[in-house]
Amino acid sequence: MNTLLSIIVIFGLLVFIHEWGHLYFAKRAGILCREFAIGFGPKVFSFKRDETVYTIRLLPLGGFVRMAGEDPEMIQIKPGYEIGLRFNQKGKVKDIVVNNKSKHPDARVVTVERIDLEKELVIEAYIDDEDGLQRYQVDEKADMIYDEQRTQIAPYDRQFGSKTVGQRALAIFAGPLMNFVLAFFILMVYALLQGIPVDESRIGDISPDGAAAEAGLQENDRIISIDGQPLETWEDLTTVIQQHPNQLLSFEIVRDGQIEVVNVTPQERLNPMEETEGFIGVLPANEFSIIGSIQYGVTETYLITSLIFEALGMLVTGQFSLDHLAGPVGIYNYTGEAASMGIFVLMRWAAMLSVNLGIINLLPLPALDGGRLMFIGLEAVRGKPIDPQKEGVVHFIGFALLMLLMLVVTWNDINKFFL
Template structure:
């Protein structure tokens, strides 16, 4: 199942990204020769109208091959100038290149919204769902359904606050103020040291978990907020890595596949949430000013806007080719690291 989920998530992210380029090119009147999923040798293809849709061997991405992107393209003389990529106005070319990452941003928001509105998000309330026999909570008389409203006189309104207070009180009595059947009670319990986490306490209770769903408008709003938080985290991690404050902790397709498999074991909502995070990250990676990525192509378009004339197409294509080769080499290195980590675990 891990392989199936991984292929499904990867295909969704890649197809949506390339559809952005494809639709923008079509709307701008650019002739699209091929819409490809994957790189390398072609496994299968079908032609619809003037475009060929193909599936290729290496599922590491995809591409949209438009007329006029290569100055020495065979048969280019048969394509009207206005239908060539380089023959379109600068604004159209910016839209075509930027449409891929923007579609991934839109997909991230939509997937987050889907979880919030339809699938629902598991929320742990500050309510006891289970009491583990033989632990301090059971000895103190705590029962399922008890709502914890305060710890040592400090109000709590989330399960995270309950966990933090208990973990920080190993070996020290704490007073839990609880609500039970309309009555408010005070219960004293002494967290015992947790052998799995030295220095922290545990009392042997688990939360009551509820699935919470929101309305569509709120779901979209929260989806946009979640996407923004992912973007902020990506930028922070990138800055830390570039300034030496963080390590090169990057995973590739193998590592991502492992994460997808672990998410699938938890449930559909976790797979969709992970797909949303990956889609947002894919958009940001593609916007990096690196040759062969969308961000690198946008840099060349920005230079054209400043200079008033484009960079020599042959020089630009050579730079993108070198960038693509280096990215493939980096992908191989990251995949090797993933395999080593997977083997070690």
């Protein structure tokens, strides 16, 4: 239950902040955002505010912001159609009733001759009991009502494609950007609450069931050598421990000004590279500082970003196999392990996932934010946009390949954890 709750909270936060980045900058650019969704599939909960419908959907596999103009309008009105019109106080059309007109007796029924809901915002139509063609001005925020569902019209200047290259690029880039911002914020709060690790071989918190506690090590013990090898930094300490799993080591420590010797046998575990390493269940000593916490958030976010790019480079060059990738099942299990180690470990894990989500989305692959940015960049170079139909085909193929990769990775996760 703790694992499931952790997954819901972490992924809900990661997806929310990512999609909120898209939403905020799209609205700043004047783009009509029809829906802000967490999850996919059938709607579980929804409400509308400021032109946007906010929804939670059944399948927690991501989220999306549906911007006007990104996809063809689902409701098409052609000449010869009979529609119902309702008007606002200024005499402009506020509602266009497409079907079920009998449920709207106050609507004026007309036969469409010409309709333009993008640029001119007019409807030219005939009324049975009147002679001549009538011309109606449409309000820019009018709704079309189809099957009793309202959809706000999208004039061209409210559509995604009407905005400048820079505005569109920022609206797309903002999603991954917010994941980096979230990681920084989580790590900053972590440092404010837990303290900033001191880069020296002094012990902070000790896991009660770890090798260090079993051997009798205590908080604030400073380890000056292991098996006669001098230590100065925390990295020196962890490097020696990781290299000697299940091997008895002699720790020379300073405790209350006195030098003592403690024998410790590091336990064994697998690191993210699936390599065996030793660990004793200790964290570095910490100090508390507001400025230091901000610096820690920046440096740790940069470090995590660098490590993920390094892993991606190894994947491309073949030094890192698909077996080392984790899909939904693997992430679920790793989140459970992090949750069992406490809130601070879980916070660092959430920050790493947030950076990872930001980086993956920026890869120049179809169907990802990076792929969309690539097409916007090509438009900037060519001076004209790519054919939307061709771009749509590329994104569809890319999405299918990504889903195939997800299935392969998930199958590997099942083999590793359950078979």
